[in-house]
Amino acid sequence: MxxxxxxxxxxxxxxxxxxxxxxxxxxxxxxxxxxxxxxxxxxxxxxxxxSVVPKMRLQIAQDPSLNYEYLPVNGMRSFTEASLKLLFGKHNQVIVENRVGGVHTVGDNGAFQLGAQFLKIWRKDSQTVFIMSSKKEPYGLVFQDMGFTVREYSFWDSKQLCMDANVLLKQAPHDSIFVIGNICDCNLTQSQWATLMASLKNKRIFLFFDISSQGLSTGDLEKDTGFLQYFVSQGFEFFCSQSLSKTFGIYDEGVGILVVVALNNELLLCVLSQLMKLTQALWLNPPITGARIITSILCNPALQEEWxxxxxxxxxxxxxxxxxxxxxxxxxxxxxxxxxxxxxxxxxxxxxxxxxxxxxxxxxxxxxxxxxxxxxxxxxxxxxxxxxxxxxxxxxxxxxxxx
Amino acid sequence: MxxxxxxxxxxxxxxxxxxxxxxxxxxxxxxxxxxxxxxxxxxxxxxxxxSVVPKMRLQIAQDPSLNYEYLPVNGMRSFTEASLKLLFGKHNQVIVENRVGGVHTVGDNGAFQLGAQFLKIWRKDSQTVFIMSSKKEPYGLVFQDMGFTVREYSFWDSKQLCMDANVLLKQAPHDSIFVIGNICDCNLTQSQWATLMASLKNKRIFLFFDISSQGLSTGDLEKDTGFLQYFVSQGFEFFCSQSLSKTFGIYDEGVGILVVVALNNELLLCVLSQLMKLTQALWLNPPITGARIITSILCNPALQEEWxxxxxxxxxxxxxxxxxxxxxxxxxxxxxxxxxxxxxxxxxxxxxxxxxxxxxxxxxxxxxxxxxxxxxxxxxxxxxxxxxxxxxxxxxxxxxxxx
CATH class of the missing domain: 3.90.1150.10 (Aspartate Aminotransferase, domain 1)
Known part of the structure; x- marks a missing residue:
């Protein structure tokens, strides 16, 4: 030929x-x-x-009342709601003020893919992304493919053998994007937190949190993400990739949420509408199994306790x-x-x-x-x-x- | 504030x-x-x-031997293999010659998202995409967001009340991309096929087939995709979005394959390696449930027959x-x-x-x-x-x- x-x-x-x-x-x-x-x-x-997951898989497979129709573009609403409550606590300021929302995402990278696409379009001045070195490979690739400059950082001070959040202050140029994992391990004092916040605001740094193992740090779900509430209370707007596969042990059903915190509900709805448009092109309708298992557990007090x-x-x-x-x-x-x-x-x-x-x-x-x-x-x-x-x-x- | x-x-x-x-x-x-x-x-x-799907869901949920680990980036290999055999027939030329491959994709748009990203990078001359009007909304958006010019066409001749494949010849400029659904409905004669093929080759048109309901046209799986074999035998290279959710009734687990046909194995491996890189950034590991249900059915002769x-x-x-x-x-x-x-x-x-x-x-x-x-x-x-x-x-x- x-x-x-x-x-x-x-x-x-x-x-x-x-x-x-x-x-x-x-x-x-x-x-x-x-x-x-x-x-x-x-x-x-x-x-x-x-231990609660296999039981739930069986229960779902045996449930004749479930329908297997397409999920809407923004995914399973009860899943997003239950997950946001888990992340922020039921009575958190952002939930009460209706200025936090989420889009159901697919796989471990889905929330970053979606968030990066949004930032590429709507934050044209932010073209440098700092990613913690332990996650540079999966997440860095997402931003790199879209033309962002990707740099890595580490909270780990290999000389002092401890975590140090000051790297944030030292390395970050104005208008950069920071992908931040578990910052609570840094054990900052109140005044260190205040300095950090002021510097982040001053440099107009956009924060993209990565919460992939809530509860696995201290064993206490609320304690693990308490720092998010602090950022909320200080008037930060941010994205957060919330992944729940690891904490339930549903690795084969990579599922998560791109969480958006905005200053008010009107801004939030605009951001969510743009994200929905991007989601439509990305996968149209997200697969349901992972979200269904997690939601069924989170919405049942006894099962949630077992989990x-x-x-x-x-x-x-x-x-x-x-x-x-x-x-x-x-x-x-x-x-x-x-x-x-x-x-x-x-x-x-x-x-x-x-x-x-x-x-x-x-x-x-x-x-x-x-x-x-x-x-x-x-x-x-x-x-x-x-x-x-x-x-x-x-x-x-x-x-x-x-x- | x-x-x-x-x-x-x-x-x-x-x-x-x-x-x-x-x-x-x-x-x-x-x-x-x-x-x-x-x-x-x-x-x-x-x-x-x-009818075979609910049984399979139950069987999977009860199977203690399954592991719930992450799938590799290219997805579930047995799923891809079984699906390609379904699409082309076990003994098809491309399968025997090892020049067809596939990447496990997510949702109804996943294969188009992945394919479009590839074409954007590797076929810079092809920036106009023709999409059948009935699918313009979900697929057109994918290409449009990436900067392609999207035009729509229809095989349906509303005056003659029949399908007419000649629109392909009339409308397509050189080097364009054509998203084609069920062309076998056009009932072309041997000589019409030959004219069509010659024109597509002459205009260097890249074909991106959309097979989302194999078997639903004639009730005969092989007959429905027979035209793909004809393109293969004529030396065409193409992409194909193979979606299996509709034919099994697993709408909530949108799953598919981006199929690649290349002239030889070496070229195929290069294309697949680039697709893998893109997949990694898109969702890293695809969810498994849909693929697991379909593979379990396709790999069991009795269940396949029931399906x-x-x-x-x-x-x-x-x-x-x-x-x-x-x-x-x-x-x-x-x-x-x-x-x-x-x-x-x-x-x-x-x-x-x-x-x-x-x-x-x-x-x-x-x-x-x-x-x-x-x-x-x-x-x-x-x-x-x-x-x-x-x-x-x-x-x-x-x-x-x-x-």
């Missing part, structure tokens, strides 16, 4: 994600361990699922693992203080190792973790904790004095 | 879709009928669902409704030939009324249908067929001589 291909100029795209996981999978060593799974693992190394308890159990287990790791390192006499392990909240925290130590673990011990040593602590269990802590000890000893 | 809103310049977006449905809903007349639902209706006016039979039953019912409408109009002595009703395949077909007649039905009879008189015949049932046919008769008589 002599026809020239239409696709002649299309090169093979570079793979962006999963190189660490790929190397892990190709490793034939039986001792190999992967410490960077995105989702929480059970003690048996399976993805964690809230909260399962989440609490997960967080207690994370704390226990961290305590054990710290204790084992202490018993091994590993140089350094390991308090930073238990000082950090949530499933994903920094081990506080340097690059040489990480390399040592990967190459000599077949323990796979990212270069910044931010690991998923739920990947550590009774079967592998001794091997992991002994290996960390070896890594630290072998690289002593190399800094 | 004196702060100026970030969203100050954002106007309220115009609503694009559903104005007919909205007017219908606001109509308080008890006789009102809506003839333009997107999905097939049962004789009781409920959305049609294949095919349910589809056949649906198509037979559509034909029966059309026959009845034609017969009732004949008995009423309605002027004109109504053969075009039964000459057209599928649930959605043209009634062949002019604008005055449509207006008459909407305003005087509370029967809601689009201006081009393309209706969903499954909205007609034993309860409303007499009222509908009598009203059509009145409409035709009352506007006689107005043309």
């Amino acid at each position: 002599t026809t020239l291909s239409v696709f002649l100029d299309v090169p093979l795209a570079q793979k962006l994600e999963g190189s660490l996981l790929k190397t892990y999978k190709q490793d034939s060593c039986p001792k190999k361990i992967f410490l960077a799974f995105r989702v929480c693992q059970t003690s048996k190394g399976q993805p964690w699922v809230s 909260k308890q399962s989440l609490k159990g997960l967080v207690e287990n994370i704390m226990l693992i961290k305590e054990k790791v710290k204790e084992k390192l202490r018993l091994l006499g590993t140089p350094g203080s390991w308090d930073h392990i238990t000082d950090q909240n949530g499933s994903h925290s920094y081990l506080g190792l340097n690059i040489q130590q990480v390399e040592y673990l990967v190459r000599k011990k077949h323990i796979y973790l990212p270069k910044n040593s931010r690991i998923n602590f739920t990947c550590i269990n009774a079967h592998n904790i001794d091997y992991i802590t002994q290996s960390i000890n070896e890594a630290v000893l072998s690289t002593k004095g190399l800094d | 004196t702060t100026l809103s970030v969203f100050l310049d954002v106007p309220l977006a115009q609503k694009l879709e559903g104005s007919l449905l909205k007017t219908y809903k606001q109509d308080s007349c008890p006789k009102k009928i809506f003839l333009a639902f997107r999905v097939c209706q049962t004789s009781k006016g409920q959305p049609w669902v294949s 095919k039979q349910s589809l056949k039953g649906l198509v037979e019912n559509i034909m029966l409704i059309k026959e009845k409408v034609k017969e009732k109009l004949r008995l009423l002595g309605t002027p004109g030939s109504w053969d075009h009703i039964t000459d057209q395949n599928g649930s959605h077909s043209y009634l062949g009324l002019n604008i005055q007649q449509v207006e008459y039905l909407v305003r005087k009879k509370h029967i809601y249908l689009p201006k081009n008189s393309r209706i969903n015949f499954t909205c007609i049932n034993a309860h409303n067929i007499d009222y509908i046919t009598q009203s059509i008769n009145e409409a035709v008589l009352s506007t006689k001589g107005l043309d």
Whole structure:
């Protein structure tokens, strides 16, 4: 066939994600361990699922009253409402004043895709986006593809081994966009908060929060997102990607909400109407299963309580693992203080190792973790904790004095 | 509060879709009928669902062996494979030669969103898109938002009351993109096909097929998409949006595939790799439920057979409704030939009324249908067929001589 291909100029795209996981999978060593799974693992190394979810899946499948019609473009309204109440608390100022709203989004990136499209059109002056380094790969790509300049930042101070929100003040130019994850881990004082807020306002920085694991930090749903209320009370307008897949264990049904907080209801309706237009072009009608499971649980007090308890159990287990790791390192006499392990909240925290130590673990011990040593602590269990802590000890000893 | 809103310049977006449905809903007349639902209706006016689907939903919810982990970026591989086999037939040339592939997409617009993004980047010369008028609203918006010039066309010849594929030849400028639905309804002769193909090649027109109801035209899955094989055999490269929600009755789980046919495997892999990159930014991991239900049915011969039979039953019912409408109009002595009703395949077909007649039905009879008189015949049932046919008769008589 002599026809020239239409696709002649299309090169093979570079793979962006999963190189660490790929190397892990190709490793034939039986001792190999992967410490960077995105989702929480059970003690048996399976993805964690809230006990209430399988029950709800069954109940939904057996319900003859459900209809399987298309959802409207803005998605499942009861899902959006229940999720916003979860995020802000039922009686929050923005809910009472009717100036918070949300659009049902698809997948882990959906809310960022939608929000970025909006910002590209309606905030032409904001073309630089700062993204926390741990999320640069999935979210950065979204903004990059649309022509934004993407820079990364980290709250983690690898010298002081603690979180530091001052990076926000130092790095951000005027009119930039900031994608912010769990800022409550930074433990700011009242006056530090005030300085931060003033600086953000002064620089006209647009905040795009990323709440993908509400409740997984402290085990307390309200406490985890309390800082959002503070921003609301200070008159900030912002976007927030609220993802609920991780906290229910419905990873296969990536579902979320692009939350919009505006100064008043009129502005909110304008923003939502533009978002709806974009959603229509993106996927028209979002799939329902994830939203249906979550809504059924959130709207039933008994099931909601069961879910909260399962989440609490997960967080207690994370704390226990961290305590054990710290204790084992202490018993091994590993140089350094390991308090930073238990000082950090949530499933994903920094081990506080340097690059040489990480390399040592990967190459000599077949323990796979990212270069910044931010690991998923739920990947550590009774079967592998001794091997992991002994290996960390070896890594630290072998690289002593190399800094 | 004196702060100026970030969203100050954002106007309220115009609503694009559903104005007919909205007017219908606001109509308080008890006789009102809506003839333009997107999905097939049962004789009781409920959305049609294949009998095999509820069973499969239950089976999936009860299966303890399933894992709920994230799907990879390219989606569920077994779903893509099973769907491609359905589209092309197991032993088709493109499958054997390994030059067809697909990406699991989300919602009814997902495949067009993904395909349009690709074409925007990799076919910079193709900036005009022709879309069949019945699908202009959902798909046109996708291309329009990305800066393409969108024009509409229709195979329906409202004078001759038949389908005419020659519009493709007349209207299309060089290097344009054509979104094509069910071309097999045009009943082209071998020589007309040959002329059409030569002209498309000569004008370097890129084809983007829309297969959203395979099997619903003739009741025969292979026959409905046979024309795709003809394009393949003639050395065409193309995209195809394959949507399976309508043919299974899983409207709430909008799921599909962006199908790519390339001249060889190497080209295919390049295109798929670029699509994967775009998918990552769009939704990262697609939701699984719709794909899981469909794959479980397609990969089980007994269930597949049950699904095919349910589809056949649906198509037979559509034909029966059309026959009845034609017969009732004949008995009423309605002027004109109504053969075009039964000459057209599928649930959605043209009634062949002019604008005055449509207006008459909407305003005087509370029967809601689009201006081009393309209706969903499954909205007609034993309860409303007499009222509908009598009203059509009145409409035709009352506007006689107005043309």
